[in-house]
Amino acid sequence: MKxxxxxxxxxxxxxxxxxxGTTLSxxxxxxxxxxxxxxxxxxxxxxxxxxxxxxxxKSNPEIDIKIEVVNWDVLNQKLTTDISSDVNAxxxxxxxxxxxxxxxxxxxxxxxxxxxxxMKQRFxxxxxxxxxxxxxxxxLPVAASxxxxxxxxxxxxKAGASVPTTWDQLVDSAAKISKIDKTYGFxxxxxxxxxxxxxxxGMWSEGGSLLKKDGSSNLASSASVANAKRLQSMIENGLxxxxxxxxxxxxxxxxxxxxxxxxxxxxxxxxNQIKDEAPxxxxxxxxxxxxxxxxxxxxxxxVVLFKNSKHKQAAVKFxxxxxxxxxxxxxxxGEGFLPVLKSVSELPEFxxxxxxxxxxxxxxxxxxAPTIAGWSEVADITSNAVQxxxxxxxxxxxxxxxxxxxxxxxxx
Amino acid sequence: MNRNLPxxxxxxxxxxxxxxxxxxxxxxxxxxxxxVNRFGKVRGFIGLENFTYIFEDQLFIDAALRTVVWTVAVxxxxxxxxxxxxxxxxxxxxxxxxxxxILMLPWAIxxxxxxxxWRWSLNGEFGMLNATLMNVGLIDSPIxxxxxxxxxxxxxxxxxxxxxxxxTITIFLGGLSSIPIDLYExxxxxxxxxxxxxxxxxxPLLRPFINMAIxxxxxxxxxxxxxxxxxxxxxxxxxxxxxxxYLYKQAFSFGHIGQASAVSIVMFxxxxxxxxxxxxxxxxxxx
Numbered sequence: 001m002k003x004x005x006x007x008x009x010x011x012x013x014x015x016x017x018x019x020x021g022t023t024l025s026x027x028x029x030x031x032x033x034x035x036x037x038x039x040x041x042x043x044x045x046x047x048x049x050x051x052x053x054x055x056x057x058k059s060n061p062e063i064d065i066k067i068e069v070v071n072w073d074v075l076n077q078k079l080t081t082d083i084s085s086d087v088n089a090x091x092x093x094x095x096x097x098x099x100x101x102x103x104x105x106x107x108x109x110x111x112x113x114x115x116x117x118x119m120k121q122r123f124x125x126x127x128x129x130x131x132x133x134x135x136x137x138x139x140l141p142v143a144a145s146x147x148x149x150x151x152x153x154x155x156x157x158k159a160g161a162s163v164p165t166t167w168d169q170l171v172d173s174a175a176k177i178s179k180i181d182k183t184y185g186f187x188x189x190x191x192x193x194x195x196x197x198x199x200x201x202g203m204w205s206e207g208g209s210l211l212k213k214d215g216s217s218n219l220a221s222s223a224s225v226a227n228a229k230r231l232q233s234m235i236e237n238g239l240x241x242x243x244x245x246x247x248x249x250x251x252x253x254x255x256x257x258x259x260x261x262x263x264x265x266x267x268x269x270x271x272n273q274i275k276d277e278a279p280x281x282x283x284x285x286x287x288x289x290x291x292x293x294x295x296x297x298x299x300x301x302x303v304v305l306f307k308n309s310k311h312k313q314a315a316v317k318f319x320x321x322x323x324x325x326x327x328x329x330x331x332x333x334g335e336g337f338l339p340v341l342k343s344v345s346e347l348p349e350f351x352x353x354x355x356x357x358x359x360x361x362x363x364x365x366x367x368x369a370p371t372i373a374g375w376s377e378v379a380d381i382t383s384n385a386v387q388x389x390x391x392x393x394x395x396x397x398x399x400x401x402x403x404x405x406x407x408x409x410x411x412x
Numbered sequence: 413m414n415r416n417l418p419x420x421x422x423x424x425x426x427x428x429x430x431x432x433x434x435x436x437x438x439x440x441x442x443x444x445x446x447x448v449n450r451f452g453k454v455r456g457f458i459g460l461e462n463f464t465y466i467f468e469d470q471l472f473i474d475a476a477l478r479t480v481v482w483t484v485a486v487x488x489x490x491x492x493x494x495x496x497x498x499x500x501x502x503x504x505x506x507x508x509x510x511x512x513x514i515l516m517l518p519w520a521i522x523x524x525x526x527x528x529x530w531r532w533s534l535n536g537e538f539g540m541l542n543a544t545l546m547n548v549g550l551i552d553s554p555i556x557x558x559x560x561x562x563x564x565x566x567x568x569x570x571x572x573x574x575x576x577x578x579x580t581i582t583i584f585l586g587g588l589s590s591i592p593i594d595l596y597e598x599x600x601x602x603x604x605x606x607x608x609x610x611x612x613x614x615x616p617l618l619r620p621f622i623n624m625a626i627x628x629x630x631x632x633x634x635x636x637x638x639x640x641x642x643x644x645x646x647x648x649x650x651x652x653x654x655x656x657x658y659l660y661k662q663a664f665s666f667g668h669i670g671q672a673s674a675v676s677i678v679m680f681x682x683x684x685x686x687x688x689x690x691x692x693x694x695x696x697x698x699x
Contacts, residue, residue: 080450080452080667084453085452105453190559191648242536242554242556243556243558245559245560245647245649246556376667384650387648387649391559393649
């Protein structure tokens with residue numbers, strides 16, 4: 001009996017403590033907490049969002065924004081794990097190409113009813129459309145980029161080469177530059193993220209496409225094979241850096257910064273990197289060479305709101321603040337991305353910037369990753385086929401095999 | 413005294429171990445027989461579909477065969493190098509303490525870290541390995557080691573051997589110290605040379621320790637992820653993929669949790685069968 005009474009007593013104490021605890025935490029947590037998972041773009045990303053949250057909280061003291069910065073490499077994996085255990089943040093930055101998986105699994109909230117028409121109108125339409133699925137807006141673009149060709153002016157001059165506008169000219173210029181000791185004409189990416197994209201540039205130029213009209217893979221098209229053979233012969237003739245399949249995008253960019261590569265295709269953020277790390281590099285930016293058609297690759301990252309968030313109104317309020325001219329201008333110039341708001345692109349800092357202009361002018365030709373479930377696997381299959389080709393495998397049969405694998409993933 | 417008392421005494425830890433092992437295994441089997449979405453939500457029972465999917469995948473078959481090569485080469489190489497090194501370290505010589513420390517050092521560094529350091533050393537542009545080989549005059553122009561599987565995979569095997577040696581030597585040194593010195597003294601009296609001493613005394617008495625090292629190393633190496641992932645991520649063109657990197661891509665890059673669980677079950681079964689058979693065989697021999 002004595003035992004029972006003690007345990008009852010302790011139970012009572014426990015309950016009262018718990019009640020006390022709840023009331024205490026209620027009074028402390030008067031502010032509504034909104035958690036925001038942010039992708040790491042550079043060392044400036046974290047401080048930018050922290051400052052943004054602080055400014056927002058000043059005018060909205062009832063809302064508390066919690067920023068969590070996560071590296072790109074692990075972002076999708078972290079979000080996936082968080083979502084499956086139901087501890088995800090209220091909103092997050094994601095690669096827009098993942099969005100279709102999120103929408104299909106019903107974890108992303110459509111924003112149409114939550115954001116105003118005026119807010120939607122702020123965005124550059126080309127960047128808002130990748131985040132729109134089945135007629136509904138799920139993701140608002142937070143970062144946007146296109147790809148263009150960077151070239152080293154000094155090397156061009158030394159080699160007597162000209163800035164190419166077609167792929168034939170590119171091969172020609174690359175051959176001339178490669179004759180200079182310890183330099184390579186064309187920097188070719190051969191591993192990790194976007195290896196497939198580096199292959200698409202030339203494929204698109206020849207009139208190729210990722211998918212056929214019926215939605216099945218078009219990887220083994222004649223345009224694709226022609227592009228594969230061209231790149232293969234460039235490798236064989238030493239017009240690229242040796243061992244391409246051990247170079248990811250950053251590795252090739254580093255070669256370019258060191259002035260050892262004549263030309264490479266990459267995103268606008270290299271401009272900022274060169275400014276910081278190789279300020280003396282004499283370089284220019286030109287459109288990606290064309291074949292029968294012109295094309296570049298467009299990429300956006302989106303901010304999404306999760307369906308299980310309990311603070312949707314507060315989160316949208318923060319988005320509204322985030323996508324104002326003043327806040328976005330700081331971000332775009334800091335990180336070196338293209339402006340996603342019309343008003344920002346009209347600011348003199350961007351409208352009169354030659355580098356930005358080159359990229360913006362390419363946008364009408366930009367192609368985005370198709371919004372298809374399982375795209376990351378398709379990209380991986382393609383990258384592997386491309387690596388085999390760069391290693392000397394037969395272009396036609398390798399691409400045929402890869403096309404079959406892609407179709408299996410696409411269910412075609 | 414109750415004959416079952418020892419059993420009762422180990423029962424709590426036995427139950428705990430059983431739970432810790434069987435619960436994840438149960439979940440894993442469940443997942444491998446289900447249609448699971450990227451976020452781990454089970455959408456229904458689909459029988460053996462995940463298994464047929466992976467067995468129809470050429471990449472899985474290739475990765476499985478490569479895993480066998482990888483395991484045999486790394487474990488075989490490790491044993492081959494570790495036995496003589498352990499024998500040398502067991503003899504008395506000046507600076508033995510330092511030599512032992514140096515050989516054990518790689519063990520103190522985490523595997524991913526070692527692999528990252530080697531990724532730099534193997535770099536085609538400014539890697540230390542190329543610089544050394546060119547200085548010595550073995551090669552004329554730099555080799556981009558990780559650009560093709562023909563050079564990348566052997567390098568990975570070599571690195572696998574390097575990092576497995578310290579652990580294996582530790583086992584062998586323990587074994588060697590249990591061999592009585594008078595056996596060698598007697599052999600010397602009878603005029604046995606060093607090779608005969610090794611063949612007739614050291615090797616037979618070291619045998620149980622070699623067997624243990626083989627079983628433990630096979631289990632570690634078969635499942636070893638960091639070296640291959642850090643150096644090549646299984647590339648180029650999936651040509652250095654082993655089962656565990658294949659599994660990782662299925663689960664975390666493509667969101668095929670079901671298929672990944674099936675791969676995991678296959679790997680578990682292979683290791684289980686190997687361990688049981690090997691343990692049986694060894695025990696029989698020892699009897």
